[in-house]
Amino acid sequence: MIKKFLLLITLSISLQASSTEGMWVPGMINKLVSGNMESMGMKVSLDDLYAINNSSIKDAVVHFNGGCTSVLVSDQGLLLTNHHCGYSRIQSHSSLEKNYLKDGFWAMSLTEELSNPGMDASIIKEIRDVTDLVLADLSVDASEAERKEHLKKVSGEIIEKAKEETGLDVYIKPFYHGNQYLLFISEIFTDIRLVGAPPSSIGKYGFDTDNWVWPRHTGDFSVFRIYANRENKPADFSEENRPYQPKHFLPVNIQGVEENDYTLVYGFPGTTENYITEVETKNILETVNPLRLKMREASLSVIDEAMRKDELTKIQYAAKQSRISNAYKKWIGQTKGLVRHRVLDKKDSVESLFTKRINENPDWKSSYSTLIAEMEEIENAQLPLSVNRNYFIEFYYMGPEIFRFTEKYRELAAMCKDETITDEAIDAWIAEHSDNSGYFKNYDTSIDGDIMKAQIEYFVEDQKPLDFLNNLKTDKESLTEFVDRLYDESIFNNEASLNSFFDGFKRKNYKKIEADPAYEFSLRLAKFYSDVTRPGLLLYVTKSDSLMRIWMDAQMKVLPERTYSPDANGTLRITFGKVEGYEPFDGAEYAYYTTLEGVMEKEDPTNPEYNVPARLKELYQKKDYGRYAHSTGEMRVAFVASNHTSGGNSGSPVIDANGNLIGLNFDRTWESTMSDIMFNPIICRNISVDIRYVLFIMDKYAGAKHLVDEMKLISE
Ligand code: GLU
Numbered sequence: 273m274i275k276k277f278l279l280l281i282t283l284s285i286s287l288q289a290s291s292t293e294g295m296w297v298p299g300m301i302n303k304l305v306s307g308n309m310e311s312m313g314m315k316v317s318l319d320d321l322y323a324i325n326n327s328s329i330k331d332a333v334v335h336f337n338g339g340c341t342s343v344l345v346s347d348q349g350l351l352l353t354n355h356h357c358g359y360s361r362i363q364s365h366s367s368l369e370k371n372y373l374k375d376g377f378w379a380m381s382l383t384e385e386l387s388n389p390g391m392d393a394s395i396i397k398e399i400r401d402v403t404d405l406v407l408a409d410l411s412v413d414a415s416e417a418e419r420k421e422h423l424k425k426v427s428g429e430i431i432e433k434a435k436e437e438t439g440l441d442v443y444i445k446p447f448y449h450g451n452q453y454l455l456f457i458s459e460i461f462t463d464i465r466l467v468g469a470p471p472s473s474i475g476k477y478g479f480d481t482d483n484w485v486w487p488r489h490t491g492d493f494s495v496f497r498i499y500a501n502r503e504n505k506p507a508d509f510s511e512e513n514r515p516y517q518p519k520h521f522l523p524v525n526i527q528g529v530e531e532n533d534y535t536l537v538y539g540f541p542g543t544t545e546n547y548i549t550e551v552e553t554k555n556i557l558e559t560v561n562p563l564r565l566k567m568r569e570a571s572l573s574v575i576d577e578a579m580r581k582d583e584l585t586k587i588q589y590a591a592k593q594s595r596i597s598n599a600y601k602k603w604i605g606q607t608k609g610l611v612r613h614r615v616l617d618k619k620d621s622v623e624s625l626f627t628k629r630i631n632e633n634p635d636w637k638s639s640y641s642t643l644i645a646e647m648e649e650i651e652n653a654q655l656p657l658s659v660n661r662n663y664f665i666e667f668y669y670m671g672p673e674i675f676r677f678t679e680k681y682r683e684l685a686a687m688c689k690d691e692t693i694t695d696e697a698i699d700a701w702i703a704e705h706s707d708n709s710g711y712f713k714n715y716d717t718s719i720d721g722d723i724m725k726a727q728i729e730y731f732v733e734d735q736k737p738l739d740f741l742n743n744l745k746t747d748k749e750s751l752t753e754f755v756d757r758l759y760d761e762s763i764f765n766n767e768a769s770l771n772s773f774f775d776g777f778k779r780k781n782y783k784k785i786e787a788d789p790a791y792e793f794s795l796r797l798a799k800f801y802s803d804v805t806r807p808g809l810l811l812y813v814t815k816s817d818s819l820m821r822i823w824m825d826a827q828m829k830v831l832p833e834r835t836y837s838p839d840a841n842g843t844l845r846i847t848f849g850k851v852e853g854y855e856p857f858d859g860a861e862y863a864y865y866t867t868l869e870g871v872m873e874k875e876d877p878t879n880p881e882y883n884v885p886a887r888l889k890e891l892y893q894k895k896d897y898g899r900y901a902h903s904t905g906e907m908r909v910a911f912v913a914s915n916h917t918s919g920g921n922s923g924s925p926v927i928d929a930n931g932n933l934i935g936l937n938f939d940r941t942w943e944s945t946m947s948d949i950m951f952n953p954i955i956c957r958n959i960s961v962d963i964r965y966v967l968f969i970m971d972k973y974a975g976a977k978h979l980v981d982e983m984k985l986i987s988e
């Protein structure tokens with residue numbers, strides 16, 4: 273008996289000590305967590321990770337265009353991120369003649385680097401806890417609406433003050449579901465140039481089949497550079513700009529990683545929902561995910577087939593296909609993981625324990641006895657609207673492009689109807705919006721139409737009572753015939769018809785815009801969402817946000833033995849873990865690293881997902897790995913570790929115990945995408961490309977050794 277008890281204690285202590293769950297805010301890491309980091313091997317101090325007055329590792333971590341992370345690796349603003357993060361930029365510079373997606377791109381000098389209008393990269397200067405300021409003067413009896421109003425007003429004032437004080441960009445975000453407010457001061461750079469990218473047969477090797485999968489053999493990196501003005505400050509693109517000199521850049525450790533080595537991932541994870549209830553999890557599993565999957569299967573089947581058939585389509589639709597398929601595959605893995613690891617049961621036991629404890633404490637009982645039931649009620653009541661919202665997102669935002677393309681002409685139609693607007697202003701609008709060549713360059717009307725045909729059945733089936741197609745579609749028309757007619761008749765369907773329509777445009781022609789079937793359908797969808805779905809949902813969201821805030825706070829009080837890190841919200845975070853393999857399912861065991869050997873094993877010249885470039889094969893045959901080889905002589909490609917990461921962590925630096933770069937985070941294993949809802953240290957693994965593979969491809973494969981020479985390599 274005693275023995276069993278002791279075993280349980282050691283088990284729970286060791287679980288606690290090795291638990292790598294959590295995405296922590298730099299500068300606000302508590303003793304317990306930092307103790308864990310140290311006991312797992314971290315040698316750098318918390319001040320090395322985050323400091324305001326001195327330079328620190330945070331100064332090398334860069335939010336890449338809002339959605340990914342990147343890392344500075346030279347004193348000349350050289351920036352590494354994932355290939356999939358730079359993908360749409362690489363794509364936008366590509367054509368059939370200069371196909372950088374297929375062949376890769378390498379600037380051999382600064383003058384060859386390619387500018388990317390509209391892109392930004394931002395560096396966090398400081399994080400401040402402004403909870404007290406934000407919540408001061410908020411009455412305890414304030415309604416949720418009053419609370420929102422107060423927060424908006426006070427946050428606005430605090431932001432303005434901080435902007436004046438620093439001259440930088442400032443934003444405030446809620447943490448722990450509104451129990452804490454943090455202010456972020458950041459410097460945003462807008463002259464970001466493409467420096468290099470491997471061919472997709474390296475940077476995307478394994479494509480969709482391998483996406484979210486381990487063992488993985490993808491060299492998922494691309495190279496950019498931040499430019500600044502002569503004062504080293506952010507500036508829009510100019511020939512006068514020069515490479516940015518950062519406060520800190522990461523040295524690169526080329527000794528490589530071994531099993532159990534400490535890993536720290538520093539980046540900007542997007543969204544997690546680690547504290548949702550059992551009922552909400554169940555709704556995601558049983559209703560929301562199946563709906564999203566069904567809609568994406570429909571569009572992907574059209575796009576994939578078209579891309580297989582035609583080289584130009586492959587370029588035109590590459591980035592769009594990735595945008596759809598990435599989350600599609602993740603949701604499949606997430607559902608599998610949540611079911612297999614019985615997350616509903618686990619959520620249920622947390623809620624049961626919570627209920628048991630509050631029943632033993634009269635204060636808690638009076639505050640929280642109805643909390644879980646109320647949350648369940650709201651969750652179930654809002655579900656039909658949430659279904660509508662998800663159909664809208666999948667059809668309107670992720671489906672046929674023609675819906676989104678017609679959007680901007682709503683402004684023109686409104687201008688034409690407004691008598692206070694002059695004809696000259698209308699002509700000016702048309703002139704300003706007349707160049708649609710960028711859009712049509714990547715648009716194929718028959719693919720777009722087929723996507724609509726594939727999805728519309730599901731959409732209409734779900735939204736039947738809403739009569740979306742009323743007087744758009746004739747009674748006799750089938751849905752397919754309706755879609756064919758919509759594309760035939762619409763002026764928004766090809767560049768020539770659009771240009772000729774606007775040639776000599778008269779104000780009264782707005783009626784033709786409004787009568788255009790694609791324009792009308794799009795407007796109807798958008799209006800239904802903004803007039804019905806969104807306002808309906810907002811009523812529930814206000815209530816559920818407030819319950820979530822109470823639930824978060826209540827759990828921390830009632831179940832204090834659990835670890836609570838704030839859900840991801842696109843802000844800068846640190847997660848720690850160690851290099852380790854895992855057992856994905858019964859009877860299988862995965863190693864912690866992959867090698868170039870595996871790239872060759874997967875090669876299949878008949879399958880475009882697994883083509884290996886000739887030059888890479890040559891290097892492999894000669895074993896010409898130079899100083900990038902592992903001590904065993906092999907060329908390591910990727911490794912897995914137990915860091916708690918999410919989307920947005922793509923491109924994040926993976927840092928060793930001493931603060932040096934050892935890899936770029938680019939994915940999670942399929943079994944572990946459940947970590948957006950529940951992290952399980954036994955199964956959840958992030959996937960990183962080994963930094964030595966990155967350098968090997970740059971230097972040996974691409975002949976861009978000058979880039980490696982810019983970095984500071986650590987080899988002992
Ligand atoms: N590969 C992932 C994505 O593209 C990012 C990393 C993750 O979600 O773990 O969304």
